[in-house]
Amino acid sequence: MAKLSDATPLIAVDAVGFDSETTGLDTRIARIVQLGGVGLRKGVLDETDTFEVLVNPGIAIPPQATAIHAIDDAAVKESQPFTECWNAFENYRRDRLVVGYSLGFDFAVLEREAERNGLLWRQPRSLCVRLLTVLANPRLPDYSLDAIADWLGVPVVGRHDALGDARTAAEIFIVLAARLAARGVRTLAEAEAACAKLDHVLQEHARSGWSEPFERPPSNGWFSSLRIGDPFAFRHRVRDAMASPPVVGKSDLPLSRTIEEMAVRQISSLFLHDRGEEDADVGEYAILTERDVLRALHRDGASAMTRPAGELANRPLRSVLEEDFVFRAISAMRRNRIRHLAVTDATGRLTGVVSARDFLKLRTSAAADMHFLIETAETPATLAEAWSKLAGVASSLLQQGLEARHISEIVSDELCAITARSAELAAETMRKGGEGEAPCAYSVLVLGSAGRGESLLAADQDNAIVFENGDPESNADRWFSIFAGHMSDNLHLAGVPLCQGGVMARNKSWRGSLETWKERVDEWVGRSRPEDMLNIDIFFDMRHVHGATEPATILRRYAYEKGAMSPTFAKLLGEGARAVPAATGVLGGFRTDNGRIDLKKYGLFPVVSAARAMAIRHGISVRSTAERLDELCKLDRMPVSDMKAVAQAHGLLMTMMLEQQTIDISTGIPVSNRVDISRLDRRAQSRLKRALAAVQRIPDFIRDALFH
Template identity: 45%
Template sequence: MDSTSGGVPLLSLDAVVIDTETTGLDPRKARVIELAGVRLSGGKLAGDGAFRQLLRPGAEKIPAETTRIHGIDDAMVAQSPTFADVWPDFHRFLGQAMVIGHTVGFDLAILKRECDLAGLPWLRPRTLDTRLLAQIAAPDLAGYTLENLAAWLGVVAAGRHSALGDATTTARVFLALVPKLRDHGIRTVAEAERACLALTSVLDGQAQSGWIEAVEAPARTDAERTLKRFDSYAYRHRNRDIMRVPPVFVESGASVHDTLARLASEKISAVYVAPHAASGGVKAAEAGIVTERDLLRAIARFGAAALDLPVGQIMSRPLTAVPADAFVYRAIGRMNRLKTRHLGVVDETGSVVGALSARDLLRLRAGEAISLGDEIDDAADAPALAVAWAKLPRVAESLLAEGLSGRDIAEVISRELGALTRQAAVIAERIMRERGHGDPPCGYALIVLGSAGRGESLLAMDQDNAVIFEHGEPDGEQDRWFAALGTHVADILHEVGVPYCKGGVMASNAPWRGSVATWKDRVDHWITRSRPADLLSVDIFFDLRAVCGDGGLAVAVRQAAFAAAEGELAFAKLLVEGISIPASLKLFGGIRTEAGRIDLKAAGLFGLVAAARALAIRYHVMDRSTQARLAGVKALVDVSQSDLDALVEAQGVFLDLILSQQVEDIAHGIPPSNTVSVKRLTARDRDRLHAALRAVTAINALTRDLLFRQ
């Protein structure tokens, strides 16, 4: 991703931090006598590659009063090059990177003046100012000098009033500001720019001093607004749509000779290896793979004797696999990263149900955005995860341009949110081991709930996750281990850009983790003994999907929950007890807004999703997505079918409009939300929104009729 893109997270920013020492404080008269810069790479201060150069200010003398500040006098710079000599090298050092400085508007103004004096071209870089960022993070701080900020943030300010020392201190101050800005909801470059631009009195004062604007809101370039188009097939279809079924298995004891014969007869390029005779149910972790190349390498090494070897001796294990219901772009990205030509395809329990080869994917073209999935899977820490995650809005924008619906794109976002959560768990497990807590004490599944489980997440999201582990009591040894894991996962996701759940639905909290037995007891309590107040977050549990660990645990608990809820009409009624659909249409057809926007989640999406979930529980429809749940209910009842169709259409409209608004808001540094500006809608979209808002007015009556229909 372009390091100057507004969507880049501050946590993992590539930038150059600059500082100058000058002959005076008036940028309309002063000259540069020291120029320095240090690099930030992936949100960390680079250990090498700094730039520092003393400069001779032409015939101008360095005033004694400024020498007392920075210690640079005429003798020190007498043999130094001029600005014109050094600028080409410094310009190359800057490249296209974001530039950061403390009161950077002064540095920009004086650099521009030097370029003008030397007859050199000047192109203003994209910049952030630590002085402005600090005022956002701590508006009541006594002062915002570099010394004040360093003391407040616990940063060692070494080499003060030297350009290199101040650039280094500024870099450290910026890094220390990042988590404080995150606490204010500022995570990306564009959000930081927007917040800085609101400090109008500070900016006006700097402008009056002859400084260049420390921050400006850049126009979106054509390259960022109209991204490279790519074939969206890989985002429309799932691995199960193109996989070879069933996969061809041989026993690990089968000979190379017999395996070659099997390849020839089946006209395939690889077989999968099971530890014992099996026709199905082989876990990817237990399986191996032998390809044509493996067989040829064995023959080249052992000669004719290789034909009698068991394939288990030459197989690759464990089998690299992708989920059957993941999108094809995930398989493409994994093959590219691992330089492999074959993948297994697994179901929710981790059992191999199909096979994919490079040949299966050959007809698919993939653009740069394909790499998103495997960049998440390959990330080693939170900053690397943040870099990958920051691509998501641009992928969503590209898919909108390709004509995909909001519902289709929500599935892609949800899959990647699941992958992000999984990788956070992988990193968290490593942290646990490094801190002496060892490996997981038993098998477990990390699950996502709510919209991520349903495949309906958009770009305004927070965490909804839980843990199911094999055995252990509440607050027992296993529970405490998974509490620590859940805390690490929550912290990593929050750092990356998926905020803590305001309702506390996270595995770090006791109500959202437990053994299989604990979860079954918990579900039994919900269904048989709960009051409406007890069920504020319970309903999203029925959307659960495993993203890490033993998916079989999640499948078993979910099936048990649906089985326990079957026929329990009182429980289904409780789930919709608090649904309230506000009157969003005015008497003469106008749309009710607040500050020109309508919250489409509150106006109908929330109630629609909750109603579909309750109906799915009532009719034992095991599908997760709202669309599939309504279709499942429709297949079982012979009334209200047109109303159910209208709700499916309404949900699609809400998702389309919210996502489009979120993409636009993110580009302008506005945190994404579920509100939509009505004025920006086309006439067609306004008509669609009117119809959707009318459709959801029937939810309460429709749900009541269908819940208690015999």
């Protein structure tokens, strides 16, 4: 199925013809009784791709409605309710364009059904054949479905049956697509823009309580020079593309045997180990590639075939983590001018291999250049150049339909990479300044939103350092104090500002030995007042980004174990989530400052705090808010429906914030967490209010969720 985009031609679109039957025509009270759909593939009707389901509306179906569509109470008695049926339709639709007749009516009813059932309504991208007909023939005297079908020569079969009317609408769309192309309306974006100009029709629909039957995704035209061709590299991790398990041979095997092994297995590289082990640290391996074989044969001729393969292989291996995004692997290949990368797990164990062939079809040069700049930066200025590209990547990915949660993972990964490179530059400064090497093993940690993988573009510094040993004010602590100062300065110059709350390793409260950190955790867990918990919560979002992994791993495990043992500590952490400020006033308007609402204050912060506190209480160590809520929903006696509504709200809030941030950066406005309400249309404002209402329910369930 082709990815839907602004430039998709109408005559070649993948879509779903859609229709619904209801209990009446008043959108405020009507209920769905039937949903129907039929597929269009490349602009051609696919009769084998259909969807049809009766829906139990939960109320009696009026006789006058039954007289139209022949669906009565007995017909829907054994049917599923709306939520299950709509979820089934969405699974069937699979992000395809929706086409139908008078979709504004259907969407208005569906939106209210979603609201009744506690769902966050997300209107699918769509086109209404009634509006398209007005574009194609403004003088048609009658725009009923039957009249349009008659004008276009489309047969009408199964009238007032959801599947029948969906099929009719789909066939009308096919004919209209060709006619509209002749009038200069060829693409999805052109059709949406043209429909948006039909003010008189849209006003009539609005007076009837209908929704707008189309909705373009946000597009501000910014960074038009940045084209990311295939978002695969941003959607997927290396683990999704790697070959696993790795093929391993013994280093002393003759080249002839290794060539035979590669030919039989049809692989372009082979890992070599002195003992032939397949489950060892990546540092114990070398790699032999097709190019190495060709070079050896060219240089030594037939005699190369008897040489031990290990003598011809390359070491040390260049590697990436399974959890890295694909575009980072591409950047590493370009930087090192190689075509194969070893893949490791978080412990450094070899788990697979990726090659340039795996990425041949990807077009990710802009982002690969960004990451290349980060990893090769020699100055904070170069880091700043790389950081400035990230907003463009985010804007482009938003326009291509990636979810804000996914984009925030990419932003977080790059913020972590910039922090790691700033630390490397700081260590180099220490060496050049005569301070020497680090006195012991250490871990640089990123905290807060970047640690959770949820950073947006208004990021600042939240970091810490844990080192192996050394008391406060000791020589070791002094070394790390100077080091952290250099690292923080590098980040600030690169465009990642200092943390206003002081959560930075340059401040002594946020660095220390493993023993010192354990003492801090013990003290935190023993506190009894909410005001004593300032900034402590984000410590539990820690993510190792530089140095040795072991100190970070030990500390994280210790902190979560201690936190889970103290219900009082979890309660104190959850206090922020229990005091959710009202996002709307008495009359239902948003609480704004200069026309903007702070979505972090009114929405994101309570969700994140609640998920974190509950995760700590129940020993759940995953990092992201979405993962925490998902894991919590698996526990007994949890308010699952409320948590899922909060998770949906979290995604919507992040989307609106990221959209606003990309726009603000493009217009020179300082980036923040505040969203301009005037930029949101009526539907978007309605969705935002429902999301914030879901957040308002957090105080009602968090106490039970913490102590069940």
